[in-house]
Amino acid sequence: MIASATALQESALGIDDWAEAARIAAACGSFHPDEEDEQVADEPCSCYNCRYRRWTAAAISCCRR
Amino acid sequence: MQILISIDDTDNLESPGTGALASRIAVDLEDNGWGTSSFITRHQLLVHPDIPYTSHNSAMCFQARIEPQSLEQVISHAAEFLTRESAPGSDPGLCVAVIDRLPESGEIIQYGRTAKESVLTKESAYELARRLGVHLSEHGGTGLGVIGALAGAGLRLGGNDGRLKGQLAFAEPGGAVSVAALRDREDIDEVRALDGSSVENRDMVRLGDKVKTVLLDGRAILLVVPAVGQSDGVRWQTCSRQQLKEY
Numbered sequence: 022m023i024a025s026a027t028a029l030q031e032s033a034l035g036i037d038d039w040a041e042a043a044r045i046a047a048a049c050g051s052f053h054p055d056e057e058d059e060q061v062a063d064e065p066c067s068c069y070n071c072r073y074r075r076w077t078a079a080a081i082s083c084c085r086r
Numbered sequence: 087m088q089i090l091i092s093i094d095d096t097d098n099l100e101s102p103g104t105g106a107l108a109s110r111i112a113v114d115l116e117d118n119g120w121g122t123s124s125f126i127t128r129h130q131l132l133v134h135p136d137i138p139y140t141s142h143n144s145a146m147c148f149q150a151r152i153e154p155q156s157l158e159q160v161i162s163h164a165a166e167f168l169t170r171e172s173a174p175g176s177d178p179g180l181c182v183a184v185i186d187r188l189p190e191s192g193e194i195i196q197y198g199r200t201a202k203e204s205v206l207t208k209e210s211a212y213e214l215a216r217r218l219g220v221h222l223s224e225h226g227g228t229g230l231g232v233i234g235a236l237a238g239a240g241l242r243l244g245g246n247d248g249r250l251k252g253q254l255a256f257a258e259p260g261g262a263v264s265v266a267a268l269r270d271r272e273d274i275d276e277v278r279a280l281d282g283s284s285v286e287n288r289d290m291v292r293l294g295d296k297v298k299t300v301l302l303d304g305r306a307i308l309l310v311v312p313a314v315g316q317s318d319g320v321r322w323q324t325c326s327r328q329q330l331k332e333y
Contacts, residue, residue: 039328055103055141056102056103056105056106057252057253057296058103058105058128058249058251058252059103059105059128059141059142059144060296060327061327061328061330061331062327062328063295063326063327063328072099072141073099073141074141075140075141075142076133076141076142076143077133077135078133078134084099084141
């Protein structure tokens, strides 16, 4: 299991790993919610809803590393 | 006259997002007495290694009704606003299109669709804007935001792309509301099932935590899916964020 944003950066979380994105964000001290219009995960605390994630076609990366 | 105002690439990781700036332009337009603004839509563009973007590459657009003599003031204000308020390191672009002056060829709509699938150049954006008589301007950085700004206007005009900015407010979040009551709201033009099933006025809809509409057929559409988990006569529930991700 990935436990930090650093791990996220290294693992390149896919674009539909909802449970894993929530687990990583819950353990991440850098999580900051993006504006509501840019949030796509149902879990409020999720890498997919974080201001510091960056989308690519097949993954997200963490800009806080 | 009816105009579209579209902006893109105005933010960085720490600044207010492009949607927040679009909201302020829309409010300013009304506060200055130039006209009335409609809802703002968010349009997802292509994410690709050759395209610089902050985190998601989306454009924001709204339609406004103004008096023709206010057009230049609106454009000047939006341009100065973007120059002043866009974040350091951003590449902001502004597009203002007068809908009635656009040719019927649909080129701007096609441009928007193409921007969701292909890497486009700033030069091609300016060339098309010139040909269509559309205002297109850059306000800092590389100015590459003109591509997304023009695309955002096209996608909004096409009427079948994007989510509306903001959430719908309800007196009883999490409760159930009839389809008829939802259709009576000013911020919902229609209630539709995600799978195209028929939705009747008497049907009840359970409200999720975040209720948003999408742009379909040029209207604000509330999408619903069959209700799960309870058997209290509620037939539908609003879509989750994940279910709306592709819009």
